[in-house]
Amino acid sequence: xxxxxxxxxxxxxxxxxxxxxxxxxxxxxxQKSCGFTTSKCKICGSTHGVIxxxxxxxxxxxxxxxxxxxxxxxxx
Numbered sequence: 643x644x645x646x647x648x649x650x651x652x653x654x655x656x657x658x659x660x661x662x663x664x665x666x667x668x669x670x671x672x673q674k675s676c677g678f679t680t681s682k683c684k685i686c687g688s689t690h691g692v693i694x695x696x697x698x699x700x701x702x703x704x705x706x707x708x709x710x711x712x713x714x715x716x717x718x
Contacts, residue, residue: 683700
C-alpha cells in the first residue's frame with residue numbers, strides 16, 4: 643500500500659475505531675517548536691526566506707512587492 647500522506651489512511655480506516663486510534667497515535671505530525679518550518683509567510687505560505695524582524699512574517703519575495711506600501715523606503 644503506497645500512501646503519499648498519512649491523512650489518506652484516515653479515509654481507509656475511518657470506520658474502524660481501533661485502527662483509527664492507532665494511526666492517529668503513531669502517524670500524526672508533531673507540533674514543532676523550533677526550526678525554519680515553524681514560520682510561514684502570511685501572504686504566500688512559503689517557509690523560505692521569511693523576515694520575522696518587526697513581527698512581519700513575510701518572505702523576501704513578497705516583502706519586495708509590498709515594502710513601499712507598508713512604509714519602507716528604498717534608498718538605492
